[in-house]
Amino acid sequence: MWLLSATGAVVAQGQPPAPAGAGTTNGRPDVASYRLAVTLDPAAKQVRGSGRITYRNPSPDGLGEIWLRLYLNAFRSEDTTWLREAEEGHRGQSFDPKNPGWIRVEELRLAGSGVALPLPSGGDTDATIVRVPLPEPLGPGGTLELDVRWTSQLPRVFARTGFSGDFFMAGQWYPKLAVYDRGRWDTEPWHANAEFFHDFGTYDLAITLPKEYVTGASGVRLGEQDNGDGTKTVSYRAESVTDVAWTTWPDFRAFTRAVDAAGKSVEVELLVPPSEVEDAERHFAAIGLALDSFSRWYGVYPWPKLTVVVPPAGADGAGGMEYPSLVTTGHGGSAPLGLAAGLRELEIVTVHEIAHQWFPMQVQSNEATEPWLDEGFADYLTIRALERRYGATRSTLDWPFGRLGYAALHRASFFGGGTRQPIAQESWALSAGAYGSTVYSKGSLALLTLERTIGDERFTAAMGAYADRWRWGHPTTTGLQTVLEENLGEPLNWFFDSFVYANHVVDYRIASADASRVVVERRGQARMPVDIRLTFGDGTERTDRWDGAGEHLELSGDGLTIAAVAVDPEGKIALQLDRLNDNWVARSDLTAPLAITHRWVALIQLLSRLLGTIG
Amino acid sequence: MAAKALGRSGASPRLHRALGQAARHCWLSLAVYLSGLLVALLAGVPVLVGSVALAALGPWLEQIAAGDYLAFLIEIAGSAAAAATLGGSTPSEIGIAGASVGFAILFAAVSLLLHTVLYTLIVGGVLARLAGASSGSFWADCRRWFAPMFRYGLLAVPAFVTLVTAGALLVGLVPGTSEAAGLAKLIVLGLWVGLVNGALELGRADMVVRSDPAAASAFGRVARLLVSGESAMPAVLTWLGLGVVAGGFWLAGAATVWSVPATSLLSAIVAEQAVALLGAWLKVLRLAIAVELARGLAPAPTLAEQVVRQPNRDGNNSVAEPAA
Numbered sequence: 046m047w048l049l050s051a052t053g054a055v056v057a058q059g060q061p062p063a064p065a066g067a068g069t070t071n072g073r074p075d076v077a078s079y080r081l082a083v084t085l086d087p088a089a090k091q092v093r094g095s096g097r098i099t100y101r102n103p104s105p106d107g108l109g110e111i112w113l114r115l116y117l118n119a120f121r122s123e124d125t126t127w128l129r130e131a132e133e134g135h136r137g138q139s140f141d142p143k144n145p146g147w148i149r150v151e152e153l154r155l156a157g158s159g160v161a162l163p164l165p166s167g168g169d170t171d172a173t174i175v176r177v178p179l180p181e182p183l184g185p186g187g188t189l190e191l192d193v194r195w196t197s198q199l200p201r202v203f204a205r206t207g208f209s210g211d212f213f214m215a216g217q218w219y220p221k222l223a224v225y226d227r228g229r230w231d232t233e234p235w236h237a238n239a240e241f242f243h244d245f246g247t248y249d250l251a252i253t254l255p256k257e258y259v260t261g262a263s264g265v266r267l268g269e270q271d272n273g274d275g276t277k278t279v280s281y282r283a284e285s286v287t288d289v290a291w292t293t294w295p296d297f298r299a300f301t302r303a304v305d306a307a308g309k310s311v312e313v314e315l316l317v318p319p320s321e322v323e324d325a326e327r328h329f330a331a332i333g334l335a336l337d338s339f340s341r342w343y344g345v346y347p348w349p350k351l352t353v354v355v356p357p358a359g360a361d362g363a364g365g366m367e368y369p370s371l372v373t374t375g376h377g378g379s380a381p382l383g384l385a386a387g388l389r390e391l392e393i394v395t396v397h398e399i400a401h402q403w404f405p406m407q408v409q410s411n412e413a414t415e416p417w418l419d420e421g422f423a424d425y426l427t428i429r430a431l432e433r434r435y436g437a438t439r440s441t442l443d444w445p446f447g448r449l450g451y452a453a454l455h456r457a458s459f460f461g462g463g464t465r466q467p468i469a470q471e472s473w474a475l476s477a478g479a480y481g482s483t484v485y486s487k488g489s490l491a492l493l494t495l496e497r498t499i500g501d502e503r504f505t506a507a508m509g510a511y512a513d514r515w516r517w518g519h520p521t522t523t524g525l526q527t528v529l530e531e532n533l534g535e536p537l538n539w540f541f542d543s544f545v546y547a548n549h550v551v552d553y554r555i556a557s558a559d560a561s562r563v564v565v566e567r568r569g570q571a572r573m574p575v576d577i578r579l580t581f582g583d584g585t586e587r588t589d590r591w592d593g594a595g596e597h598l599e600l601s602g603d604g605l606t607i608a609a610v611a612v613d614p615e616g617k618i619a620l621q622l623d624r625l626n627d628n629w630v631a632r633s634d635l636t637a638p639l640a641i642t643h644r645w646v647a648l649i650q651l652l653s654r655l656l657g658t659i660g
Numbered sequence: 661m662a663a664k665a666l667g668r669s670g671a672s673p674r675l676h677r678a679l680g681q682a683a684r685h686c687w688l689s690l691a692v693y694l695s696g697l698l699v700a701l702l703a704g705v706p707v708l709v710g711s712v713a714l715a716a717l718g719p720w721l722e723q724i725a726a727g728d729y730l731a732f733l734i735e736i737a738g739s740a741a742a743a744a745t746l747g748g749s750t751p752s753e754i755g756i757a758g759a760s761v762g763f764a765i766l767f768a769a770v771s772l773l774l775h776t777v778l779y780t781l782i783v784g785g786v787l788a789r790l791a792g793a794s795s796g797s798f799w800a801d802c803r804r805w806f807a808p809m810f811r812y813g814l815l816a817v818p819a820f821v822t823l824v825t826a827g828a829l830l831v832g833l834v835p836g837t838s839e840a841a842g843l844a845k846l847i848v849l850g851l852w853v854g855l856v857n858g859a860l861e862l863g864r865a866d867m868v869v870r871s872d873p874a875a876a877s878a879f880g881r882v883a884r885l886l887v888s889g890e891s892a893m894p895a896v897l898t899w900l901g902l903g904v905v906a907g908g909f910w911l912a913g914a915a916t917v918w919s920v921p922a923t924s925l926l927s928a929i930v931a932e933q934a935v936a937l938l939g940a941w942l943k944v945l946r947l948a949i950a951v952e953l954a955r956g957l958a959p960a961p962t963l964a965e966q967v968v969r970q971p972n973r974d975g976n977n978s979v980a981e982p983a984a
Contacts, residue, residue: 383839438728445918446727453731460734460741552742568746611718623742624735625751628718637721638711640925644725645707647917647932649700649768653775654939655853655910 074245074285074517076103077222085254085293090144090208092218095194097156102189103244104225107182111189112230113150113175114243116217119235120146120200120207121171130473131237135204138362146200146207150220153177156190168195173235174223195220202362205373209360211258212294214373216366217241221288224411226519233413236473238480240412240419243287245517250281250289259299261316261352262291263371285347285517286369287409292316292354300325304333304351307340312350318357324377324391328353331392335399338430342505343403343512351402353395365394367401367423374398387443389435393427393451400426408515415522416472416480417545421488425496428452428489452493452619455486463487464622468545469522490619491544497617498574499533507532522546539593543571544620553612554626556597563600563610563629567593569622578614582606588614607631674956675898678948681790685948686941688786691798693940695778697933699771706767710760713753776817780809786944787868791951808873809864815879816860827852847907854903855896858946859886862895865950866957881957895953902946909942 083094102108119127123142134140150168154161165175183189197218200207206216224231224242231242250262256277264283271277283289297316304313313336315328332353340346352371356363364375374395378388400423404410410418428451431440442449463482466475468491475483496504511520511528526541543549551571556564565577572593579587581602591598612627621627714721724732739750784805788794794801831845831852863882867873886892913935 438723438726438731442730447730448727449730453734457734457737460737464741464745550742550745552746568742568748621738622745623739625717625720625739625754630716630718633712633715635712635715636925637725638708638715640928641711641721641725642704642708643925643928643932644917645764646697646700646704647928647936649703649771650696650932650936650939651910651913651917652768653696653700653772654913654936654943656772 076101076244076246078246078248079219079289080249081219081289082251083219083253085213085252085258087211087213087255087258090199090213092197092199092215093195094197094219095152095192096219098191098193098220098222099246100183100189100191100222100244102183102185102187102225104228105185106225106228107184108179108225109182110176110178110230111183112223112232113153113177114217114221114223114235115148115150115170115173115175116221116235116241117146117148117197117199117206118171118173120203125171125173126234127173127237131204131477135237135362138203140203141201144201144207146198146203147171148195148197148218148220150193150195152192152194153220154192155180156192159192162191174232176232193220202356202360205363205366207362209357209363211296212292212357212360212363214290214292214354214356214360214363216290216363216368217288218290224519226411231411231413233471233473236413238416238472238475238477240416240472241288242409242411242413242519245285245287245409248281248283248286248289250283250291251278252281252291252293253278254293257295258293259295259297259316260291260293261297261299261314261354261371263289263352263369264348265350283348283370287406288368290368290371292356292363292371292373294318294357296357298322300329302329304329304336306336306346309340309345311336311346311348314350314352315355316352317355320358321355321376327377327386327391328355328374328395331395332399334392334430334434335396338433339400339403339426342426342429343509344407344516346402347407351399353399365398367398367406369406370402372398372401384444387448389431389441389443389451392431392435393441396430397423397427400424400430403512407517408512408520409518410520412472414471415469416484417468417488418520418522418525420484421468421492424451424455424485424489425492428455428493429496452490455490456619458482458486459490459620460622464550465548467548487544487620491540493619494544494573494617495537495540497615497619503533539571539573543573550622551618551620552622553593553618554623555610555612555629558607558610558629560606560608560631561602563607565591565598565600565612567596567598571620573618575613575618576615578611579607580609580611582608674952675949678945678952681951682941682945682948685786685789685944688789688944689937689941691782691786692779692943693937695782696775696936696940699775699778702774703764703767703771706760706763710757710764713756713760717751717753776813780813781806783864783947784809784868786947787865787951790944790948791865791868791954793868793871805868805873808867808875812864812867812875812878815875816863819879820856820860823856824853827856850907850910851900851903854906855899858895858899858902858950861946861950862953862957865947865954869951869954869957885957898949898953902949906942909939913939 078099079096081094081096083092085092100111119125120140122145123140128140150164152161153164153168160180162177164177165172199213199215199218202209202214206214206218221243224244248264250264252260252262253272253276254260255275256271260279262281263286264281267280267282269277269279281289296319298319300315302313303310313329313332315325317325317328332351336346336351348370350370354371354373355376356373361375364373366373375391377385377391379385380388401419404422405412405419412419428440431451435443437452438450439448440451441454459482461482462479463486466479466483466487468483468488470483472480472484507529510532511525514528515524522545526537530537543551549571550569551573552569553575554566554568556566563579575591575593577589577591577600579600579602583605585605589600608631610629613621711721720732736750736754739754743749782802785798785802788801788805789798795804828849831849834845859882863878866881867875867878872878885895916931916935
C-alpha cells in the first residue's frame with residue numbers, strides 16, 4: 046500500500062510484523078511438503094507426475110480454501126499477462142511460440158476420502174494461480190493431505206525453465222501451494238518481473254527418465270534404480286526447503302567435491318557441459334568463496350549438499366537462477382589473449398546465486414512484493430565477498446589496461462534509473478530496466494552504505510541476527526528494520542524513510558572553501574551521517590562527522606591553515622550521486638598530471654617506433 | 661645481385677660491419693630519439709592541461725593513473741545524474757578534461773605525421789654517416805638529402821599503407837579464430853610490417869650509397885630486388901631477423917611502460933625514456949644494415965665511371981669533378 050507524504054515523495058506503508066518462526070514445528074520448517082513421482086518424456090518435452098501434498102495450517106485462522114500456483118501457464122501463449130508484460134523477452138532471451146509451456150492439473154483429491162476438489166476449467170487453465178475451495182475449513186494447526194496428478198509441458202528454455210535439445214531444466218514445474226501469511230493468501234498472479242514465495246517443507250522426488258541422462262536436483266540423492274526398460278528412477282530428498290528443481294542432460298560432466306563452509310563440509314556437485322570442464326576449478330573457487338564467506342557471516346549453510354549447474358550453450362535462459370540447494374550459473378566470459386581470467390562474470394553469477402541460499406532460501410521473504418529483500422541482498426553479499434577476494438577495484442574486471450569493481454558497476458546501473466525509485470516496491474510496479482537498477486543496484490548500494498556508515502563488524506552481526514531471527518520464516522522490510530535497530534541499538538529511520546520507502550537522493554558537496562573555513566552543503570533530501578576530513582598545512586588531519594541536519598555546515602581550521610578538504614573521503618556513502626564535488630585542494634600536486642602526461646608521451650614514442658617512421 | 665654480393669663476401673661480415681657502424685655512430689640514436697621526443701612532447705600538451713584540471717577535483721587522477729578510469733567515467737555519469745535531479749551542472753574541470761582527450765588524440769595524429777617529416781629531415785644525414793658518405797657536418801648532410809628523401813617518402817608512404825593494409829586483409833582471411841591463431845596472425849602481420857619497412861629503408865640507403873638522389877630509381881631498384889626471388893632471400897631473411905628483434909623490443913618496451921606505476925614519476929621517466937633510446941638505437945642499427953644491403957646492390961664503380969653525383973641544396977643532381 047502506498048501513501049503520498051507531505052513532500053510529495055512516494056512512501057510505502059509497512060506491513061505489521063509477524064511473529065518469528067511462525068512456520069516452524071519443533072524448530073523444523075514443516076508447512077508445505079511434497080512427495081512427487083514424475084516421468085520425463087524427452088520426445089514430447091513433458092513431465093507427467095503424481096504425488097501427495099501435505100499442508101499444515103501455520104496460522105491462527107480457519108482456511109476455507111487453498112490456492113495453487115501453476116507457473117508454467119505463463120508460457121501458454123503470447124497473450125498471457127506474463128508474456129504481455131515481458132514484451133521484449135526475459136534477460137535477453139525470446140519466447141518461442143512454437144514451443145509453449147503449460148501445466149494441467151488432471152486430478153486433485155483429498156487423500157484418504159478421495160473426494161475430488163473442484164478446479165477451474167477442470168484443471169486446464171491459463172491462469173498462474175487458481176482458487177480451490179475446501180469442503181471443510183482447515184483449522185489452525187490442522188493438516189491437509191492432497192493427492193495430485195498433473196502434466197507439465199516444458200517450453201523451449203525461457204525465463205529459467207524448459208528444454209534445449211536434450212537438455213531439460215525443470216523450474217517452477219509442478220502445482221505449488223501459495224502462501225497464507227499474515228491473515229491472507231498471496232494471490233497475486235505471476236508477473237514478468239516477479240519471482241517466487243512459498244512455505245517450507247520436505248520434498249521427496251523420484252524422477253524416471255532414460256538411463257543415459259545425468260541428473261541433478263535440489264536436496265540429496267538417495268539412490269538410483271535401473272528399471273530394466275531403458276529407464277532409471279533417481280530419488281532425491283530435500284528438507285527445510287521451499288521448492289525443488291531438477292535438471293538433466295546426457296552430456297553433463299559431473300564433479301563432486303567436499304567444500305569447507307566455515308568449518309562444515311558441504312558436498313558440492315558441479316554439472317557442466319564438456320566445453321566448461323577446463324573451467325571446473327574456477328567454478329569451484331567461486332563456490333568455495335561464497336559458501337565459506339556467507340556461512341561465516343549469516344549462519345552456516347544448513348543443507349548437506351549444493352548442486353551447481355552450468356547450462357549448455359543455447360540454454361542460457363536457464364542460467365543465473367537459484368533454488369534451494371541448487372543453483373544455475375553461467376559460462377566464464379570469453380576474451381582473447383588470456384584476458385578471460387580477468388573478466389569475472391562467472392564469479393559474479395556464481396557467488397550471487399549462492400548468496401540466495403541465505404536470502405531467500407532460508408529467510409523466505411516474498412520475492413514478488415519485496416524483491417529487494419533477496420535480490421538487493423544477494424548483490425550486496427556478492428559485492429562483499431568479491432571485494433574481499435579480489436579487491437574493491439578489481440572485482441568485476443581485472444585487465445592490465447583497465448579494471449572495475451562490482452560496486453562501481455552497480456553505481457552505473459543506479460544512475461541509469463534507480464535514482465528516482467524507492468527500493469521497496471512490488472516487482473510488477475517497475476519496468477524491466479528500472480527493476481534492475483532499483484532492486485539490484487540501489488538495493489545493494491543502500492546496504493553497502495549502511496554497512497560502511499555503521500561499521501562492518503557491527504552491521505554484519507546485525508544482519509546475521511536478522512538471518513537468525515527470520516530463518517524459516519517470512520520477513521518483510523519492517524521486520525528487517527526492527528531486528529537491525531534492536532541489534533544496533535539505534536534508530537535507522539534516516540535510512541529506511543529516505544532510501545527504502547521513499548526516493549530521496551543523497552548528495553553532499555563543498556560549497557566554498559579557503560584556508561580558514563569550509564562550507565559543506567547538503568543538496569539531496571536525504572539526511573545521513575557524513576565524514577568531512579580537513580587536512581592542514583602542517584600535515585595533520587581532522588575528521589568531523591555531520592548528521593546532515595540543516596542545509597549547510599561551516600567548519601573552521603581553528604587557527605590552522607586548511608590545505609585540503611574531502612567530503613566522505615572513504616566513499617562510505619555508496620548511494621551518493623555526485624562524488625566529483627567532494628574535494629577541494631588549496632594547491633594541486635602536479636606529480637600525477639606530469640606522470641600521466643609522461644605515460645602518454647612514452648606511448649606516442651612507442652607508436653612512432655612501431656610505424657617505423659615509414660622506412 | 662644482392663645474393664652474389666652478400667654471398668661472396670658473406671652475410672656475417674656485413675652484419676658485423678653494420679653492428680660496428682651502429683656502435684661507432686651510436687650518437688646518431690640521439691638524433692632519432694630527439695626527433696621522436698619532440699613530437700611526443702607536443703602530443704602531451706593537451707594531456708597535461710586535462711590532467712591539471714582533473715587534479716583540482718581530488719584524488720581521481722591517481723586512481724585513473726592506477727587503471728580505475730572506468731570507475732571515473734561512471735562518476736561522471738553520477739555527476740550528470742545529480743545535475744539532472746538536483747540542478748546545477750557537472751564540474752567545469754570535466755569539460756576541460758573531456759576536451760583535452762579529444763585534442764590529445766588529434767595532437768597524437770598530428771605528432772605522428774610531424775615525426776614522419778622530422779625523420780625525413782634527419783634520415784639522410786644518418787645514412788650518410790653510416791655509409792661513410794658524409795660531405796661535411798651532420799646537419800649539412802641532412803639538408804642536402806632532405807628533398808630527395810622527401811620525394812622518396814611520397815612514394816614510400818602510399819606503398820607502406822597499401823602493402824600493410826593488403827597484408828592485414830590477407831592475414832585476416834586466413835581461417836582460425838582461436839587465441840593461438842589470433843596471436844599467430846598478429847606475429848605474421850608484425851613481421852610483414854618489418855619486411856615492408858626494411859625494403860623502404862633499403863631504398864633510402866641505396867640512394868645514399870650510390871649518391872643518387874633519384875628517388876624513383878631507388879624505389880624501382882628495391883622493387884626489382886624483391887621480385888627477383890633468390891636474390892631477395894638474404895635481404896628478406898635479414899629483415900625477418902630484425903623483425904624478431906623488434907618484436908622482442910616491443911614486448912619489453914610495452915611491458916616496461918605498463919609495469920612502472922604511472923605515479924612514480926622519476927622511475928617512469930627513467931624507464932620509459934631508456935626504452936625510447938633503445939628503440940632509437942635499433943632504428944640506427946636497421947639503417948646500418950640497410951646500408952650494407954645497399955652496398956651489395958650497388959655495382960662496383962670502374963675507374964672510368966667514378967663520377968660522384970651529389971644533390972645540391974635544391975635536391976637536383978649536379979656533377980662534381982671526377983675523382984682522380
